[in-house]
Amino acid sequence: GENVEQHPSTLSVQEGDSAVIKCTYSDSASNYFPWYKQELGKGPQLIIDIRSNVGEKKDQRIAVTLNKTAKHFSLHITETQPEDSAVYFCAAPRARAQKLVFGQGTRLTINP
Amino acid sequence: DTGVSQDPRHKITKRGQNVTFRCDPISEHNRLYWYRQTLGQGPEFLTYFQNEAQLEKSRLLSDRFSAERPKGSFSTLEIQRTEQGDSAMYLCASSLEGNMGAFFGQGTRLTVV
Numbered sequence: 211g212e213n214v215e216q217h218p219s220t221l222s223v224q225e226g227d228s229a230v231i232k233c234t235y236s237d238s239a240s241n242y243f244p245w246y247k248q249e250l251g252k253g254p255q256l257i258i259d260i261r262s263n264v265g266e267k268k269d270q271r272i273a274v275t276l277n278k279t280a281k282h283f284s285l286h287i288t289e290t291q292p293e294d295s296a297v298y299f300c301a302a303p304r305a306r307a308q309k310l311v312f313g314q315g316t317r318l319t320i321n322p
Numbered sequence: 323d324t325g326v327s328q329d330p331r332h333k334i335t336k337r338g339q340n341v342t343f344r345c346d347p348i349s350e351h352n353r354l355y356w357y358r359q360t361l362g363q364g365p366e367f368l369t370y371f372q373n374e375a376q377l378e379k380s381r382l383l384s385d386r387f388s389a390e391r392p393k394g395s396f397s398t399l400e401i402q403r404t405e406q407g408d409s410a411m412y413l414c415a416s417s418l419e420g421n422m423g424a425f426f427g428q429g430t431r432l433t434v435v
Contacts, residue, residue, distance in 0.1 A: 216364075242422040242423075244422070244423055244424075246426075251428075252428055252429075253326075253328075253413055253415075253426035253427050253428045253429045254365065254413070254426045255426070256423055256424070256425060256426075259422075259423050299364050299365070301364075303422050307378065308353065308370055308372075308377065308378065308422075309355065309367040309370060309378065309380075310365075310367065310422065310424065311367070312364030312365050312366070313364055314362075314363065314364055315362070315363070315364050
């Protein structure tokens with residue numbers, strides 16, 4: 211089945227700098243890759259996603275890149291702000307199954 | 323409709339008791355998922371429905387767990403004879419068929435004492 215590895219587990223950056231979180235997946239048939247942001251005491255919030263027919267997608271300060279050959283995808287946050295502090299999860303679908311397999315999460319802290 | 327709604331937000335129960343959680347998905351979404359999340363981990367899939375049909379169940383879902391979605395709208399997740407290991411956040415999510423992008427509710431945090 212699908213295995214998703216996420217790095218780093220914690221990340222601390224200065225406000226205004228960029229943050230990058232990386233994930234690798236094992237199933238080459240996976241074709242959809244979402245990123246979720248989870249704040250304390252809340253459910254995960256879908257912030258951006260990418261399908262396997264594109265290599266990059268941007269939405270304001272966040273972007274996701276996908277390398278299908280290497281089976282990894284990354285979340286990029288530019289001009290970080292204190293409200294970006296949260297736990298971020300990547301996910302990938304298990305092939306031919308209607309469920310997402312999540313990474314272990316990255317706790318991002320933005321230092322003022 | 324402002325999103326996926328879960329009730330209750332918190333539940334504390336004694337070991338051995340039964341508990342039931344409710345999820346109301348986004349109204350036009352025909353797929354509904356239950357996930358479980360323990361501290362410091364990502365959500366783990368439990369089960370999912372397409373309309374009223376339960377189409378997949380994880381091995382994590384022991385026979386003490388049962389989920390229903392009787393009319394293809396809201397869903398309930400029941401845990402019988404709760405154990406301390408059941409303590410977790412139970413998350414519900416919904417999506418449209420053909421779209422893997424699932425929207426999560428705020429979760430129900432279960433504490434078994």
